[in-house]
Amino acid sequence: MNFSAxxxxxxxxMVELGRHEGxxxxxxxxxxxxxxxxxxxxxxxxxxxxxxxxxxxxRGAHGGYRLSRPAGEIAMDEVVKALEGQIAPMDCFSAGDTxxxxxxxxxxxxxxxxxxxLWTRVQGGVVRALHKTxxxxxxxxxxxxxxxx
Amino acid sequence: MNFSAxxxxxxxxMVELGRHEGxxxxxxxxxxxxxxxxxxxxxxxxxxxxxxxxxxxxRGAHGGYRLSRPAGEIAMDEVVKALEGQIAPMDCFSAGDTxxxxxxxxxxxxxxxxxxxLWTRVQGGVVRALHKTxxxxxxxxxxxxxxxx
DNA sequence: GCATAACCGACTCCGCTGCTAGGATTTCCT
DNA sequence: AGGAAATCCTAGCAGCGGAGTCGGTTATGC
Numbered sequence: 001m002n003f004s005a006x007x008x009x010x011x012x013x014m015v016e017l018g019r020h021e022g023x024x025x026x027x028x029x030x031x032x033x034x035x036x037x038x039x040x041x042x043x044x045x046x047x048x049x050x051x052x053x054x055x056x057x058x059r060g061a062h063g064g065y066r067l068s069r070p071a072g073e074i075a076m077d078e079v080v081k082a083l084e085g086q087i088a089p090m091d092c093f094s095a096g097d098t099x100x101x102x103x104x105x106x107x108x109x110x111x112x113x114x115x116x117x118l119w120t121r122v123q124g125g126v127v128r129a130l131h132k133t134x135x136x137x138x139x140x141x142x143x144x145x146x147x148x149x
Numbered sequence: 150m151n152f153s154a155x156x157x158x159x160x161x162x163m164v165e166l167g168r169h170e171g172x173x174x175x176x177x178x179x180x181x182x183x184x185x186x187x188x189x190x191x192x193x194x195x196x197x198x199x200x201x202x203x204x205x206x207x208r209g210a211h212g213g214y215r216l217s218r219p220a221g222e223i224a225m226d227e228v229v230k231a232l233e234g235q236i237a238p239m240d241c242f243s244a245g246d247t248x249x250x251x252x253x254x255x256x257x258x259x260x261x262x263x264x265x266x267l268w269t270r271v272q273g274g275v276v277r278a279l280h281k282t283x284x285x286x287x288x289x290x291x292x293x294x295x296x297x298x
Numbered sequence: 299g300c301a302t303a304a305c306c307g308a309c310t311c312c313g314c315t316g317c318t319a320g321g322a323t324t325t326c327c328t
Numbered sequence: 329a330g331g332a333a334a335t336c337c338t339a340g341c342a343g344c345g346g347a348g349t350c351g352g353t354t355a356t357g358c
Contacts, residue, residue: 001151001152001229001275002238002239002240003238003239005315011264012264028335029333029334038316040317040319041317043336044316046335047336057334058325059334060323060324060325060326060333060335061333061334062327062334063324063333063334063335064335065335084150087150088150090151090157091151113291114291115161115287117282117286117287118287119152121279121281125274125275125277125278126271126275128274129273132270133266133267138266138267141263141265153347154346155346177303177304178303187348189349192306199304206303206304206305207304208303208305208354209354209355209356209357210300211303211356212302212304212355212356213303214304300357301356302355302356302357303357304355305354305355306354307350307352308351309348310348310350311346311347311349312345312346312347312348313347314343314345314346315344316343316344317341317342318340318342319341320339322337323334323335323336323337324333324334324335324336325333325334325335326332326333327330327332328329328331
């Protein structure tokens with residue numbers, strides 16, 4: 001169970017933007033240098049965030065990115081969903097249940113899929129944890145030298 | 150964010166064993182057929198479960214596997230941990246660096262890793278959800294045609 | 299002693315993730 | 329006007345790990 005590096009990068013990117021809230025837009029290059037992340041890859045990451053309307057871009061010289069809303073109003077489940085695609089602990093939880101036979105025997109005899117209950121609870125736990133955390137919290141946390149979880 | 154198929158298989162395997170609690174040991178072959186899973190792969194899965202003392206094996210003819218404890222006393226976080234290796238939403242959360250989670254740029258300037266707070270909460274949410282679910286619950290859930298999460 | 303079944307390790311296949319490359323487009327500044 | 333600095337797009341690639349196979353060995357019941 002792990003989130004992709006893309007998600008990690010995206011969260012870091014968002015935090016970086018949150019740190020410069022109210023200022024002029026921040027360029028990807030600046031973020032890449034601050035966080036020591038590959039610039040060319042960040043382009044893909046930020047594209048996801050933009051598609052989800054979490055970020056607003058300004059093109060051209062002195063352009064860059066800004067948060068679309070105040071950091072305090074951005075719940076982290078939105079961010080992670082935008083980057084990860086969906087928050088589902090098992091493939092059969094996403095919309096396109098393509099090839100694999102994960103929940104196969106559910107339809108067979110009407111018996112409930114044993115693991116469904118488990119994954120549902122896990123999913124709930126994750127989403128709740130993400131939802132109750134705002135970007136502003138992360139920004140603050142990353143600024144203070146010591147803080148509790 | 151998803152768990153591996155191995156974990157899904159392992160949970161199903163455990164449920165299947167739970168269903169036959171108190172009986173003679175169940176062979177992998179029987180489980181593979183019941184759940185329509187590849188037998189040869191299940192061998193690896195069950196090996197993990199055995200290593201974690203969640204399952205007891207009986208070798209030879211009429212052998213098979215049994216739960217090491219009553220299903221009601223087996224919390225699902227144990228099972229998932231045994232199969233998944235660890236429950237960490239990010240690589241830097243893996244065991245080994247307990248006291249100080251190393252997140253690349255954290256060591257640089259003493260600034261806390263922004264994402265640490267987030268992943269810690271997520272991890273907590275997952276572990277809590279898994280821990281409060283017992284194997285017995287899943288067994289019961291999979292037997293009744295309809296139940297709520 | 300034969301069938302059954304756990305045990306073990308090595309090996310292959312494939313998809314996905316992370317990352318790069320190159321170009322096109324937009325905008326600011328002088 | 330023209331160049332520099334950015335976002336934007338698409339294609340492609342390489343490595344790695346997950347999923348599954350296979351052959352063989354050991355242990356046990358009948």
